[in-house]
Amino acid sequence: MKLKITFLFLISLFTVYAQSDKLENEFIKKGNKNLTDFMFNNRLVLSRIKSEIQESEKIPVSAQYDSIISQRFTILSNHYISMMKLHQLMEQVIKTREEAILVNNYYKFHLTTIDSTYRLLINRKKIDSAYDAKIKLEPKNLNSTSNYKPPLHASCINSPIGESNCTQNIIRNEVMESYEFQNFRTINVDELRIEINYSINSKGQIVNPFILTSSGFFEYDMEALRVFKYTSSLTFTPGLQDGKPVNTRFTIPIVIPLY
Secondary structure, three states: OHHHHHHHHHHHHHHHHHHHHHHHHHHHOOOOOHHHHHHHHHHHHHHHHHHHHHHHOOOOOOOOHHHHHHHHHHHHHHHHHHHHHHHHHHHOOOOOOHHHHHHHHHHHHHHHHHHHHHHHHHHHHHHHHHHHHHHOOOOOOOOOOOOOOOOEOHHHOOOOOHHHHHHHHHHHHHHHHHHOOOOOOOOOOOOEEEEEEEEOOOOOEEEEEEEEEOOHHHHHHHHHHHHHHHHHOOOOOOOEEEEEEEEEEEEEEEEOOOO
């Protein structure tokens, strides 16, 4: 049985490499040297993304897991930024409709391959977070209305929609105002939903963001993380437990309209 699984995996891997080589040969045949050069540079970035995801899946669950995985997501986001910049340069040197279709197919192929392993990482993180939250909520007094006060943005004091809802909206609006749609590939959906998990620490700063629920598409998740760093300019009154500042973890939903 194990030999059969290994054999099927090797066939699948060979098919991926063969398809990748076929696409790269198509670039060369077009005779657009600038486009071909950008494609080869992008191949290196895409390979780093795949390797980073595979290494992240090996991280053992521990007390520092959230912090470590957040750092890994930061690395993935930085690779995504490199990919985004190269894509913008590629678009500038496209000369024909056929080249535009080829670039779309190139990204669609590689990003679909990335999605398959990336989703495994997200699903694992979601399970770990749910288990971790269950453990952390066991103390009876944690986040109780009598002992706990959530983080608060100064503009949300006495807000008619509630101070906590207002504070979340401040963060969500900051993300959505900076979000840029990157047309790496064509996807046939009207909107995407992403959930970002993050902390407001005892100093009132936003730290350790990571993707908790994926849109299903790597680049849309990474764009959300890229712009989430702009929230670092926001400051809050930290959450208080028994009058003492504490770290508070939140999950915020982001809806990306594509129509």
